[in-house]
Amino acid sequence: MKPLKRPSTTLAGIQVRTINRNGQALQDLSDLWRTFYENQVQQQITHRLNDDIWVVYHDYVSDHRDEYTAFIGCPVAGPSFIPAGLDALTVADGLFLPRAVQGHMPQALMAEWEHIWQNDAQLNRTYHQDYEIHPPAPAEDLACWIYLSVHA
Structure with a gap:
């Protein structure tokens, strides 16, 4: 597939800082998903x-081998629609490979x-937001x- 221009999107949800080493990201992401469902974040x-x-x-600190933040949430109309206790994140518009x-x-x-x-070298990734x-x-x-x- 070819890269697509995608619009910016504001999200409400939860997040964690992690790294893809020694199974840390797998554990952190599993815990984040569990928290998302147990705390009924989507319903909030x-x-x-x-x-x-x-x-x-x-x-991202650099690329997939270093620290990054993982966020799970749902799209909202804007920052004023973020419920108390949840984090806000805006995914910037840009060029994305689907x-x-x-x-x-x-x-x-x-x-x-x-x-x-x-296949990272061939994908021309920016490591801005995936x-x-x-x-x-x-x-x-x-x-x-x-x-x-x-990158364009």
């Missing part, structure tokens, strides 16, 4: 634009990220989309 976002769940990877993730989750998603990291969009009811042939921020 009463003014969400839709029921898609976004996972944003941002604030990647369809197919198969059983979370294995298919993890396999796609491994493929991305192995994100996943998980539909409320994933289809059998499409689990989610990954959008990688790339």
